[in-house]
Ligand SMILES: O=C(O)CCC(=O)C(=O)O
């Protein structure tokens with residue numbers, strides 16, 4: 010087995026940013042964090058295929074650090090298996106896009122929000138003072154980039170909001186949002202705080218891919 014190195018967080022942040030910035034048609038959003046929007050990363054057909062996989066397997070979503078607030082994350086989610094050809098193909102494309110080897114990525118997670126459901130403000134990076142950290146540290150360490158793809162568009166609500174970065178993105182079928190959870194020095198960037206606002210009408214489906222600093226698992 011070939012040994013993949015631990016990635017230098019700061020160098021990775023810059024390398025992925027430069028690679029994304031060169032993608033034709035991508036929008037580097039004006040913000041104090043590195044965040045990109047790429048329209049139509051997936052086709053409507055691919056999105057429909059992923060929605061069917063999510064509907065077949067979805068369960069109430071969980072949290073690494075269960076919150077006292079039962080309304081913190083009310084969506085349903087599921088892990089999408091790499092053995093599904095569609096999931097495998099999308100993982101390859103995400104790696105080509107970001108330049109990050111698929112081994113560093115966690116399993117793709119699918120998520121569905123019904124009206125009233127939301128994911129309150131949180132960071133995707135790990136808080137290293139939390140009880141979950143020693144285990145996460147062993148199985149890949151800190152999260153680096155997040156790639157999220159909107160699979161459909163709810164009628165109203167369900168935007169992804171970064172209150173401290175001044176960014177709010179409306180779900181549109183096939184659009185990809187990618188951001189670096191770490192700062193220029195490779196440390197957790199607090200201004201990546203984000204939330205999935207409550208869906209008001211219709212359904213919202215997304216997939217999320219979190220990349221680690223070391224091979225995951
Ligand atoms: O659904 C959203 O808009 C945000 C989802 C999210 O933040 C996550 O899955 O980590």
Ligand SMILES: [Fe+2]
Pocket residue numbers: 131132133203
């Ligand atoms: Fe998140």
